[in-house]
Amino acid sequence: MRPDILAINQQTVGRQTGGMRSGSMKILFWLALLLNTFFFHACKNKDLDLYVESDKYSNAADFIGNNYNLTLFYAALKQADLLDLLKEPGPYTLFAPTNKAFNDLGIVRASDFASMKQDSLRQLLLYHILPRRLYTSDVPPNTIDNKYVNMMEKELFIGYKNQKVCAECTLISDFYVNGSKSVLATQNIVLANGVLHVVDKVLKYHPTIQDVLNSKPEYSLFIALLKRTGDWERLGAPANTTVFAPDNEAFEKAGITANDIAQLDPGKYGKRLSHVYLLYNHFFLSDMAIYGQLPGSGYYGSPYYRARIVGDELYYFGISANTPMEPFIIHSQAPEANTPLRISNFQPGYQTDYKADNGVVHGINSLLVLPEEALIKESTKTNQR
Structure with missing residues (x-):
């Protein structure tokens, strides 16, 4: 409680003890105090909620840059001059290949992207991005060939397996884009300007x-x-x-x-x-x-x-x-x-x-x-x- 409110309460208790106020004055005072306290907390919570709503999530560029498992994807985006795009409002859906996915293609360090043609690299990365939010819940479960157009204006083929074969069995929730897989723990990562799914292969x-x-x-x-x-x-x-x-x-x-x-x-x-x-x-x-x-x-x-x-x-x-x-x-x-x-x-x-x-x-x-x-x-x- 605020010190000034505590002081008022202490003074009020003293006055009540001394019988210096009538019953009606006491009621009015406590009503005013209650309204003041309610107004104070309502304003405080409103400000806090607004802060959480605007700052809780990172934009796509910052999230990728702060994720150790996506350092090569971040380096590729930087080399292709796409980071500023991913700081814009979007919304975007990113299918983000892991470092291992790039390692499988022989790319092991950030400097490896420097030898690539920037335009070709840019097109490759835009192929991994949809100009919309796409959560797994937007895709019918246990279906294939759900088509969504990416920022290269090419269709990506989305498949989604969401199945529990018995009451005691573990839920299988695998999300696929062009055959590349995102498991439950790395799906639907909320961003300030979209959503991200980590995938196990670079889309080709x-x-x-x-x-x-x-x-x-x-x-x-x-x-x-x-x-x-x-x-x-x-x-x-x-x-x-x-x-x-x-x-x-x-x-x-x-x-x-x-x-x-x-x-x-x-x-x-x-x-x-x-x-x-x-x-x-x-x-x-x-x-x-x-x-x-x-x-x-x-x-x-x-x-x-x-x-x-x-x-x-x-x-x-x-x-x-x-x-x-x-x-x-x-x-x-x-x-x-x-x-x-x-x-x-x-x-x-x-x-x-x-x-x-x-x-x-x-x-x-x-x-x-x-x-x-x-x-x-x-x-x-x-x-x-």
Whole structure:
């Protein structure tokens, strides 16, 4: 209590003891004192509330700058001259990659950004920002492909898994943007000018799948195969394709050279030689985590994904529901339908979910079909006539 109010109270008690005031005067005095005290505290609380409301949250630039796990993201924003933008009212939604996400791409210190073209870096970072607030509660739970336009005027694909499979089970709340994951503890961080979600991968974008593959020398033999089989042009067209791209090491492990590919006669091989890597749709690996397994029985009978290979429909491409997920090829008819013909593995997470306007690219580390396995037999040719 204020000293002046305490003094008034003490004086009042003395006067009451001495009987120097009438009952009516006492009532008026205490009423005035009560109103004065109420007014004082009401004003004080109002000022405090206003202060908390304006200063409780940091703006996006300051929050990132003060977060040890986002120092490389902050350095990138500084190098791209975007910090002032993130101090403006916004609102913004930021998908902020961790330091490890940048480390996975070979970026380990702030000075590494200095060698990048500022405009390219700026576009990369704007790709991580929406010009609006987007909380997980704004996205329907257990859905994929919720589209939101970012500051590059490109669509980001948002998926959200919010599920508790039993009363005693831990809530699963995973938020995905273009396949990059934000866990419950790092979602919905409130900013003065928006909201931030920490994600585990840097979002990657190219205009076409051709651009994705051309930007990576490790896919040169795969590109050569696609050109030889006549599938390359599709990857520059608008049609959606999800590509599972074996790297050069995968071809080398199988003993296949660039010269072998150049000498290959596509007419002698089934379409699965190349089409096993091309799915005529669009999905991120996180889509399978949200939707779970398909119905079926057996290890490969209830996979995360299964689809007939276009042009070679006796065969399926699938992704098993084990950990780690395994891409595989399997025959559609028994007895071969029970066992995969060949299995691969995905490259590390940062080498998957490469987004393009016409699809997605995921790296894999071994071939799913060898040339000799895709040769068209004479009996098959006769049946096709």
